Amino acid sequence: MLSVQGLRKSFGPFLAVSDANLTVAKGEVVAVIGPNGAGKTTLFKLITGQLKPDRGQVMFKGEDIAGLSPHRICRRGLSLSYQVVSVFPRMSVFENVRVAVLARKRQVLRLFTPAVRLANEETWEILSNVGLADKAEVISGTLSHGDSKVLEMAIALGNRPELLIMDEPTAGMSPEETRAAKALIQRLNGELGITILFCEHDMELVFNLAQRIMVMRQGETIAQGTCDEVRCDEKVQQAYLGGQGDA
Structure with missing residues (x-):
């Protein structure tokens, strides 16, 4: 459903997204993780048309939507x-x-x-x-x-939407609210068939919800795979999962 290839975005001398690559299949729940400043929110804004990429491709249902206005992207689902x-x-x-x-x-x-x-x-x-x-x-x-x-x-x-992107959907929630939000996301995906792409700092929630995970560091994709594949990836272990407070 969604394919991001070689996405790049800079703000003056600051390179927010340098080489982002991501795939999301129809019906999946995919998470994007990374420390603050890794480029997750910027990536989502590039996908949804709030920012225009300097280069790269955003394919949604077979159409390149990179650079389209947000309302045109929204109307595509x-x-x-x-x-x-x-x-x-x-x-x-x-x-x-x-x-x-x-x-x-x-x-x-x-x-x-x-x-x-x-x-x-x-x-x-x-x-x-x-x-x-x-x-x-x-x-x-x-x-x-x-x-x-x-x-x-x-x-x-x-x-x-056919694809719903959520930027830290449980940020600031209590444990009870987080459990309810998790159940809601699972219902939107399982019962309503909505494809979900989200980013979160709560690693327990990420590994409980996501079928696949993409990992960013300094604006770059360093891994994408199943939860087990990401857990076993040496680069991810060194950069993130060795200390969950950084993830």
């Missing part, structure tokens, strides 16, 4: 859930998700017409899928951090 929660804090949970559904249907400019009702059923379905139906009328700015992160996943689902 690829969505990103951010590390920092980004919702409309004065709107209800329901309204936040409905805006995403309407945007996909290109009806945002008709918010005060009967067209709004067309998205209601789908919005309720998404909220049920992520476990937020009972909080539909809650103002988003009053949600707990964990529920806010789940809401952002729900907003991303409003675009009906």
Whole structure:
């Protein structure tokens, strides 16, 4: 579904991504790991069109999407859930998700017409899928951090993604919230068939969720393989897994 080859991005003299390579097959759950500054978030921004690469190729479903605008990439079935929660804090949970559904249907400019009702059923379905139906009328700015992160996943689902990219989906969550987020990600993948690409610093979560792992160091891919292959890779052991606090 996704193939990244030789991706590079610099900001002046700083080389954020130097040689990133990644493959994600349909239906997989793939993790990207690496220390702070390894280039993970920049890589995700390059894939989703928020940044344009200096060179390299991003193939999504057989089409080179490198350099396309974010909304054009989103309409092709690829969505990103951010590390920092980004919702409309004065709107209800329901309204936040409905805006995403309407945007996909290109009806945002008709918010005060009967067209709004067309998205209601789908919005309720998404909220049920992520476990937020009972909080539909809650103002988003009053949600707990964990529920806010789940809401952002729900907003991303409003675009009906085939590939969902998540930047540290459990960052700042309590252990209980992390367990719930893990179960949700597994459900999105297993029951709804959504392909998942995510980055995380929680190595226990990574090895429990991911079917394959890509490892970055200083903007470069140094390994990609199954969990067992990554565990046994000497370069990965030396650079990361020898001290999980760095991973």
